[in-house]
Amino acid sequence: MNPLQRDAYYPFLVLISLTLVLWQNLGMERKLLLDLNKQSEVFLNDQLVNGHSGSGLLLKQQDKATLFCSSEAQTNSACALSLQLNRALSAIRLDHYQQLNLDIAFSSNLPDSLILQFYLATDPQQNYQHLLQQSILPRQGRANYQLSLAQFYTPSWWQLARAQTTPSGSPQVNHFALITGDNQQTKNIELSLYRIELSGKLIAAKDLYLGLLAVWLISLCVSYFKLGRGLKEQHQQSHKHALELNKMNSYLSIERDNYEFMAKTDPLTSCFNRAGLRNIFSDIIIEYIETNMPASIVLFDIDHFKQINDNYGHDEGDKVLINIANLVRQQIREGDYLARWGGEEFLVVCTHTRQAGACALAEHLRQSIEQTMLSQHSRITSSFGVAEINSGFLEQWIKRADEALYQAKQSGRNQVIAAAPQ
């Protein structure tokens, strides 16, 4: 699943991001109004700039401070209205603001230029190489001047003279100076300062977008990490299930083999039962029909078996059945099959064998049974009927062997009779 759909916090993250972006664009204002009386001390400085002084006077009123500056032609004279922050405010971080709003008024003459300077709080000696300044084009009357803080700079001649650079990082200032500039003419200038205000956004657009980008990247990394871990766990789980299935399969396969074995095997003698011979007979008959390959069966039955049960008990009868099965199993070829056909009746399937060969095997088995101590109480004999396959019908084949066996019984038992060819 896509991690954006998977993690529930993404909708909140989208909401918070949009809210912050909207707020940043439509509001999030941070303002600092420098009160001329409470937060700062306003004073006159007419000992400025390479000693080019003007003759000045400062008048402080409730809502403004007014500078009266008289300059003389050809003297590069200048006056400054300085504003020093008092201890309550100590210093202002310029990087918290983007703009400076200056509410000033000129009555009568305009100076050639007006310069606003900041002195860094980190420079208590107020060396000029550290100050930041910006020129303002003076306008007649009262006006609001909006100055971008990004455009304040340290003049290059001070940088070169002192091998300093413009302060970087987060400059903190505690001293502002409004200088009437270097006049080339004799003039009386009246400058009133009403308000100095710094404004900006609580979070700058660049910082906000970088922050949001970082948050999104981290969230995506976390999601993909979680997704990877989830997939790994899923894979391990599937692997575990596959192992369990394999185990179950092998168990079922063993069970199936057991049931198959049980279905095809006589539990007393461990020979095939009738069901166990079904497929073997099918193969033999197909082979006979297709290639005329011979095969014979030897059907034999223990003589007077009922007497063994009756005289020595059923367990003794079982023992004889087991002993005969073991004996015959040892005597037949590897490709032949022994099955218990009924109660005390057995059948040997002799593959690729003519009737004469099967008769020889039957005779051999008859003698072995007769000569072997299969019961500790009495001698055991068996009667045999032998028949070679001569059609595709299994019942007929077995019937011919059964008839031969019947004849053997009728003829006195303990003998082999071959079925008559038809």
Ligand SMILES: Nc1nc2c(ncn2[C@@H]2O[C@H](COP(=O)(O)OP(=O)(O)OP(=O)(O)O)[C@@H](O)[C@H]2O)c(=O)[nH]1
């Ligand atoms: N102990 C034991 N006896 C069985 C088993 N199956 C069948 N029998 C017995 O085998 C005997 C077969 O007896 P009959 O069919 O009369 O044949 P017989 O006594 O062998 O006589 P002939 O076949 O005519 O020689 C019966 O008494 C069955 O109870 C078995 O699994 N175990």
